[in-house]
Amino acid sequence: MGSDYIPANGMRIFQKKGVFSFSMDSVLLAAYGKSRGRVLDLGCGSGYLALMATKDADEVVAVDRLQEAVELVEKSAAANGVEIETAVGDFRNLDLPPCDVIFTNPPFYRDSVKNEDASISAAKHLDPDMRWFYEAARFLKPGGKIYGIVDVARFQEVMADLSAANVAIKRMRPVYWKQGEAARRIIFEGVSGGGCFMVLEPALYVYEKGAYSEEVAGYYGR
Template identity: 30%
Template sequence: MDWLKDDERLDYLLAENLRIIQSPTVFSFSLDAVLLARFAYVPIQKGQVLDLCSGNGVIPLLLSGRTRANVTGVEIQERLYNMAVRSILLNGLDDQIQMIHGDLKEMPSILGHAVYDVITCNPPYFQTLSKEVQNQNYYFALARHEITCTLEDVISVSAKLVKPGGKVALVHRPARLMDILMLLRHYKLEPKRLRFVYPKEGKEANMILVEGMKDANPDLKILPPLYIYTNENEYTEEVRELLYGKQ
């Protein structure tokens, strides 16, 4: 099989010793995807896990190293969907991971309600009303801006798809924290865990990791902060372990 097309390359997901197909002009995963895949609760032996806005399949691939459950990814961009499918086949994980090419807003009618134990999503971060401020690269624009789905779309759809007692985990920007918490509670996904991610000590948080539970009682836990870099601009010990595994 011809694994690579155009300007694509093969990279390692180092902690899992997996390979992933990436493209600098279409999509390459970033640290936020790794952090979400490590933050999310997943059942160890069995269950149903769903990843929305899957891109090139990085989060399903990462989750496969933590669980034997079935993992499904949903991606609206055909090129990224195709990259994800090839990466899954390349790693011999097609018995565990499947990809769906489609709009996440249509998933409740396709997949059903209250089906999944865990849902993850690394959604578009930016609210953009003007095309002038959207990224000029169409692939990047769809991945980064709320063009095909909004934050409310992600949360409302997740609330339909997840089982009672199931969990929904998101990575996002701190500027949207209040929107996220309000929408989670509105759609009966009670916020249960929240972690702030900082570039380094003394800097403002630039990412948040949030988990909600369907039909749960209020009990939000604020987890210890996660620092990405030391003052020497090297990865902290925790981040090195997340990326490369225990050395």
């Protein structure tokens, strides 16, 4: 276990490298979403999204199926003097109060070869029957928002799950690693019971001229 300093908010986060460590995806998602009221970090890993949400939320809840991940979140919360509720388990089986906002950076993979380390496998692979966003939506209050970042190849599944849960995608932004390449991620905002109007936002480029783009560097506080 190690810890890293987060320049953007001055916090320190405890992590386990290669398993429970925050990724670029979490950084982009935290910058994109807006926290308010009761916030749920679903599939929290080391808890980067939960920690970032504490600035503007009234309450923050972090959930992961692995005890080790939740213990890291609790350690980080104590070190930074913030309050984060935690829960361990498959969220489909948990009874959580309705939330105003959900942040989630879910596992992407269904069919690829799984890692022998069970914790790594759980962090990267969905169960074969998992409808992540459909199940997540039941924790939203009417008008509540869910913010997610997903691999482009999985986005059609995400849209189908949200539609079935009566959650409308209101904003989405494609993420490119570099100009001239295909988009790799989509960041989005969904609203429970929202209408059909949607905004496609300008592209986000992670790298420019061999370094982080000015926008992404700002997310890291550089």
